[in-house]
Amino acid sequence: MITDAARQRLDALAKPQGSLGRLERLAIRLAETQGTLAPETRPRRLVVFAGDHGVVAEGVGLWPAEVTAAMMRLMLDGRSTCAALARASGTEFLLIDAGSKAPCFPPAPGYRDWRIAHGTANLARKPAMTVADFDAAWSVGTRAAEEAAADGIRVLAIGEMGIGNTTAAACLAALLTNAEPATMVGPGAGATPESLARKRAAVATALTRARAEPDPRHAIAGLCGYEIAAMAGCIAAAARLGLTMVLDGFITGAAALVARALEPDALRTAIAAHRGEEPGHAPVLAALGLEPFLDWQLRLGEGSGALLLLPLLDAAAAVLRDVATLAEVTGG
Numbered sequence: 001m002i003t004d005a006a007r008q009r010l011d012a013l014a015k016p017q018g019s020l021g022r023l024e025r026l027a028i029r030l031a032e033t034q035g036t037l038a039p040e041t042r043p044r045r046l047v048v049f050a051g052d053h054g055v056v057a058e059g060v061g062l063w064p065a066e067v068t069a070a071m072m073r074l075m076l077d078g079r080s081t082c083a084a085l086a087r088a089s090g091t092e093f094l095l096i097d098a099g100s101k102a103p104c105f106p107p108a109p110g111y112r113d114w115r116i117a118h119g120t121a122n123l124a125r126k127p128a129m130t131v132a133d134f135d136a137a138w139s140v141g142t143r144a145a146e147e148a149a150a151d152g153i154r155v156l157a158i159g160e161m162g163i164g165n166t167t168a169a170a171c172l173a174a175l176l177t178n179a180e181p182a183t184m185v186g187p188g189a190g191a192t193p194e195s196l197a198r199k200r201a202a203v204a205t206a207l208t209r210a211r212a213e214p215d216p217r218h219a220i221a222g223l224c225g226y227e228i229a230a231m232a233g234c235i236a237a238a239a240r241l242g243l244t245m246v247l248d249g250f251i252t253g254a255a256a257l258v259a260r261a262l263e264p265d266a267l268r269t270a271i272a273a274h275r276g277e278e279p280g281h282a283p284v285l286a287a288l289g290l291e292p293f294l295d296w297q298l299r300l301g302e303g304s305g306a307l308l309l310l311p312l313l314d315a316a317a318a319v320l321r322d323v324a325t326l327a328e329v330t331g332g
């Protein structure tokens with residue numbers, strides 16, 4: 001099995017066993033995702049899925065929905081954090097609009113306007129989307145993964161942008177881990193005590209409705225976001241296609257829960273980049289059974305945490321590939 005082979009190779013290298021610490025665990029996980037002791041980390045691509053959220057009308061956060069479009073514009077101009085970090089790590093960048101309220105931007109190589117709708121319904125009042133729209137958004141993600149595979153991408157970093165999406169993610173995380181809703185609610189992109197109280201109330205109301213829904217797809221669709229559904233579809237498809245995927249933060253984690261709920265093998269090639277500051281992220285990762293590799297107090301989103309792991313992924317691959325074994329050195 002590849003896990004044992006990778007462990008044996010790392011133990012045989014010209015270094016004290018285990019001396020590269022957690023880099024060795026990353027090397028093993030990377031080898032597992034590609035089924036080889038010579039994994040590749042390039043070419044690679046960051047896909048950021050965008051969407052807007054009707055629940056913003058409840059006053060659940062600090063920022064207006066217009067910030068989603070403003071950040072998308074900045075991403076396309078190459079001036080957002082994720083655009084800068086993608087350049088710094090030699091990673092292609094693609095922005096996929098699955099359901100934002102943004103204006104139509106001019107066609108650009110790094111931009112796909114694959115919108116299913118222009119924002120979700122307010123999940124505190126009614127289901128966020130229909131199952132048909134959920135399936136359509138899932139297919140947007142499938143298409144993104146298939147395009148990446150066709151382009152020869154080996155590592156797909158996955159992230160999102162969407163004002164209000166920590167509320168949707170908190171709902172999905174509570175539903176799919178069976179947690180108390182309040183444990184999944186945090187400040188997101190910023191909060192006041194009042195906005196936090198409104199967010200807790202919105203999540204509790206939506207959860208009561210979703211938990212009464214006998215069909216899991218209906219329950220999920222009623223809480224979801226277009227970018228979250230698209231990420232879930234992308235994760236499931238990337239697993240099927242054998243693409244190594246690097247997952248970003250709390251919202252991406254919630255999408256991974258959705259993916260696994262609908263396709264049990266969806267995390268076969270997934271690596272969790274980091275454990276972030278949002279309080280629900282750690283329990284989500286625990287439920288996913290994924291070990292986060294960075295603990296850097298991140299809470300940005302945009303795939304930023306996934307991009308930060310990529311140089312370490314290069315390092316892990318280089319160790320597996322380039323370091324001699326002790327037997328080669330000693331001739332034994």
Ligand SMILES: O=C(O)c1ccc[n+]([C@@H]2O[C@H](COP(=O)([O-])O)[C@@H](O)[C@H]2O)c1
Pocket residue numbers: 060061062063160161162163164165166167187188189190248249250251252276277278281298299300301302
């Ligand atoms: O990735 C994370 O863990 C993360 C944690 C907090 C906030 N965010 C980002 O902030 C936005 C959502 O925050 P909010 O408060 O509007 O729900 C969205 O664009 C996310 O990318 C992301």
Ligand SMILES: Cc1cc2nc[nH]c2cc1C
Pocket residue numbers: 063067071160161162189300301302
């Ligand atoms: C400025 C800003 C940038 C972001 N990037 C991802 N989520 C975000 C939320 C805000 C508010």
